[in-house]
Structure formats: structure tokens, C-alpha cells
Amino acid sequence: MKLPEASDNPDVAIIGCGPVGAAAALGLADAGRRVALIDKKRPPPQLGRFGGDLRAMALSPASQALLAELDLWQRLRPTPYRLMRVWEERGTAELRFDAAEAGRAELGWIQESGPLSEAAWARLAEHPNVELLLGESPSAVTPTPPAVALQVGRRRLSAALLIVADGAQSPVRRQLGVKAQAWDPQQVAIASIVRTSRGHANTAWQRFLLDGPVALLPCADAQTAALVWSQSPAAAERRMALTEAAFCAELTCATEACQGEVEAVDRRLRFPLAQSVARTFSPHHRVLLIGDAARVVHPLAGLGLNLGFEDVSGLLRTAKGALDPGAPGLWRTFARRRRARALGMAHFLSALQGFYGLSQPAVGWLRNIGVRMVNNSAPIKRQLISEALGLGPLAQRLR
Numbered sequence: 001m002k003l004p005e006a007s008d009n010p011d012v013a014i015i016g017c018g019p020v021g022a023a024a025a026l027g028l029a030d031a032g033r034r035v036a037l038i039d040k041k042r043p044p045p046q047l048g049r050f051g052g053d054l055r056a057m058a059l060s061p062a063s064q065a066l067l068a069e070l071d072l073w074q075r076l077r078p079t080p081y082r083l084m085r086v087w088e089e090r091g092t093a094e095l096r097f098d099a100a101e102a103g104r105a106e107l108g109w110i111q112e113s114g115p116l117s118e119a120a121w122a123r124l125a126e127h128p129n130v131e132l133l134l135g136e137s138p139s140a141v142t143p144t145p146p147a148v149a150l151q152v153g154r155r156r157l158s159a160a161l162l163i164v165a166d167g168a169q170s171p172v173r174r175q176l177g178v179k180a181q182a183w184d185p186q187q188v189a190i191a192s193i194v195r196t197s198r199g200h201a202n203t204a205w206q207r208f209l210l211d212g213p214v215a216l217l218p219c220a221d222a223q224t225a226a227l228v229w230s231q232s233p234a235a236a237e238r239r240m241a242l243t244e245a246a247f248c249a250e251l252t253c254a255t256e257a258c259q260g261e262v263e264a265v266d267r268r269l270r271f272p273l274a275q276s277v278a279r280t281f282s283p284h285h286r287v288l289l290i291g292d293a294a295r296v297v298h299p300l301a302g303l304g305l306n307l308g309f310e311d312v313s314g315l316l317r318t319a320k321g322a323l324d325p326g327a328p329g330l331w332r333t334f335a336r337r338r339r340a341r342a343l344g345m346a347h348f349l350s351a352l353q354g355f356y357g358l359s360q361p362a363v364g365w366l367r368n369i370g371v372r373m374v375n376n377s378a379p380i381k382r383q384l385i386s387e388a389l390g391l392g393p394l395a396q397r398l399r
């Protein structure tokens with residue numbers, strides 16, 4: 001398709017049309033910026049045999065507010081969860097987070113990935129300020145003082161601002177020479193949809209096993225739940241090869257039958273896990289890294305996409321009213337705050353993973369005392385809930 005001459009100079013070029021890049025593109029285009037959105041492919045939905053997408057995400061109220069602002073929330077049918085129960089393999093104490101304790105109707109929602117992408121793509125395709133360059137990847141990216149030059153196929157684009165949102169591997173971040181600090185959790189997640197005998201009761205369950213956490217998250221059908229089971233690579237390899245019946249039996253046992261028997265499991269997907277934070281989120285005053293391209297966190301707290309959406313909210317606020325969206329100094333505070341939040345989360349999640357992975361009886365005993373104290377303290381729990389929902393003072397300050 002030949003594009004109009006003017007679009008060779010978009011205000012903003014975004015690489016990566018995952019949920020984070022797509023949300024940034026819509027927000028900027030809604031604000032009147034001309035956006036070129038580049039992605040090497042359109043990811044196919046991962047439909048399973050229970051009719052749903054095999055990948056589901058926990059979304060926070062802060063993410064919900066952003067998606068509503070972008071006219072996407074209205075197109076989705078997410079499942080609310082009102083209770084979260086967290087317990088462990090070696091212990092008797094349990095953390096219970098109840099939406100009512102935080103004065104809310106729900107703690108968050110579980111949303112299938114496919115419909116979220118479809119809703120975003122539908123809006124992008126009809127947006128007059130968005131040019132979609134699909135099946136493309138930039139072969140050269142050169143930030144220069146007046147603009148960022150991009151070679152995309154046979155096109156040469158010159159954008160006032162480049163947003164890199166090309167995911168955890170981020171080829172463009174590497175192309176720009178930005179290194180990342182990495183913590184290898186040495187885990188693999190098995191994700192799928194399961195059917196259980198008792199159903200989910202709009203509760204998100206997570207049990208910390210010594211080998212890694214296993215979570216069951218409520219889906220639209222009351223008898224089905226999204227599974228995210230983090231574990232060592234060797235355990236994952238063995239469990240990927242199990243028959244359906246054997247896998248279900250192990251999962252029932254691993255979750256202490258919290259939803260009754262696991263009766264069926266859909267196709268199992270395998271995700272090697274990583275944790276990393278880029279050394280800078282703005283390697284040039286006209287270049288920003290957002291979403292997984294900027295930081296990758298362990299899925300145990302269901303935060304990766306929510307942090308990416310926090311990036312988008314912050315970036316839309318900073319870009320508002322700026323004459324030149326790549327003006328020197330414009331992104332300094334944004335980049336510093338977002339990186340501080342990412343580092344804080346990566347350290348916290350690594351510590352949590354390590355904390356629950358310690359098997360010594362004395363440590364387990366102390367852990368249970370600590371968990372029971374937190375569970376019995378309404379103010380601490382309220383604080384934890386509001387930070388996890390992206391509504392606490394820390395989350396707000398670092399947006």
C-alpha cells in the first residue's frame with residue numbers, strides 16, 4: 001500500500017503493537033498526534049477447546065481506567081475477582097485479600113488476551129491518525145537531534161518521538177545498545193485453561209510451592225479458571241509431557257483441591273520466565289522504552305501488563321500539550337520514575353520468590369508468623385491492596 005507523503009513524518013513512531021504499544025498508539029492518536037505503528041506480525045488468538053483464549057491476564061483498576069479512557073473497556077467482557085487467597089506448601093497461614101476490605105466491588109478483572117488485542121486492533125484500523133505498518137520491522141533506527149530516522153522496509157520515516165514497545169526480547173532496544181539488568185528466576189510457566197468441579201467463586205487463588213507459585217484465576221465460565229504454574233524448567237518439561245489425566249491429578253494436588261478436582265486441562269503453553277530492567281527507559285531524548293521492552297517481571301503478582309499500562313498513562317499525561325513530543329528534557333522525570341518503579345517491583349518479586357522458596361523449618365515457622373500478622377492487620381492489608389491495584393501513593397507517585 002502506498003502511503004501519503006505526510007505520513008513519512010509522523011509525530012510518533014511506535015514499534016510493537018502488543019497491548020502496551022497499541023494502547024500508547026490509541027491514546028496519542030486520540031490526542032491528535034499522527035502515529036505510525038509498526039509490528040512484524042499480527043499475533044493470532046490462541047483459542048482453546050473450552051472456547052476461550054488460552055492466555056488470560058489479571059488487570060488492575062488502574063488499567064481498567066486507562067482502557068475505559070481509550071474506549072476499549074466497553075468492548076470487553078472481563079471477569080471480576082473479589083477475593084484473593086494466597087497460601088503456601090509449607091505452612092498453615094493464609095493471606096486473604098477481600099475487595100470489601102478495600103471498599104471496592106472487585107479487586108480486579110481477568111481478561112483473555114485475544115479479545116483485548118482484537119478490540120485494540122479494531123479501533124486502530126479505523127483511526128484516522130494511525131498508520132499501521134504490519135509485517136514490518138525497522139532495519140535501522142537513528143536518533144538524531146531533530147528527529148528519529150527509521151528505515152522500515154523501503155520507507156524512511158522521520159518521527160519526532162520513537163516509542164519502543166516490542167516486548168521482552170526487544171530487538172530495537174538491543175539495536176539501540178541499551179543493556180538490561182537481569183535476574184534469572186530459572187523458572188518456566190505453564191499456562192492454560194482448566195475446568196474444575198467446584199468452580200472459582202470469583203476468587204483468585206495462588207499457592208506458593210517450593211518450586212514456584214501456582215495460580216488459578218477466574219474465567220467467564222464459572223467452572224473454568226486460567227492456570228499460571230511457575231516451576232523449574234525440569235519440572236515443566238516433565239509436566240508438559242504428562243497425559244491430561246495425570247496433569248490434572250498433579251494440579252489438583254498442587255492446589256490442594258481449592259476448586260475441587262481439576263477435571264480437564266486445555267492445550268498447555270510454555271513460557272520461559274525472565275526478570276529484567278533496562279538501564280535507561282529513555283536512551284535519547286526522542287526515544288522511550290515502555291512495556292516489556294523496558295522491564296519484564298515475574299508473573300507471580302500478575303503485574304507485567306499493568307506496569308506497561310501505567311507507562312502508557314504516564315506517557316499520555318506527559319505528552320499532553322507538548323508542542324514537540326521529543327523536546328529535550330520532556331521525558332526525563334517520566335523515565336526516571338518508571339525505572340524506579342520497575343526496579344522496586346523486580347527486587348520485591350525476586351525477594352518474594354526467594355522468601356517462599358526457602359525450605360528450612362525455622363524459616364517456614366517465621367514466615368507463617370509474619371503472614372499471619374499481615375493477614376490480621378487491616379491497615380497493612382489495605383495498603384498492600386491499594387499498591388497492588390495501582391492506586392496506592394507509591395504507584396501514583398512513580399507514574
Ligand SMILES: Cc1cc2nc3c(=O)[nH]c(=O)nc-3n(C[C@H](O)[C@H](O)[C@H](O)COP(=O)(O)OP(=O)(O)OC[C@H]3O[C@@H](n4cnc5c(N)ncnc54)[C@H](O)[C@@H]3O)c2cc1C
Pocket residue numbers: 015016017018019020021038039040041043056057058059136137138165166167168170171172189191228271290291292293299301302303304305306307308
Ligand atoms: C505466563 C504469563 C502470565 C502473565 N500474566 C499476567 C497478568 O496476569 N497480568 C499482567 O499484568 N501481566 C501478565 N503477564 C505479563 C504480560 O504478558 C506482559 O507484560 C505483556 O504482554 C507485555 O506487553 P507488551 O505490549 O509490552 O509486549 P508484547 O505483548 O510482547 O508485544 C510486543 C509486540 O512487539 C512486536 N515486535 C517484536 N519485535 C519486533 C520488531 N523487531 N519489529 C516490529 N515488531 C516487533 C511483537 O510482534 C508484539 O506484537 C504474564 C506473562 C506471562 C509470561
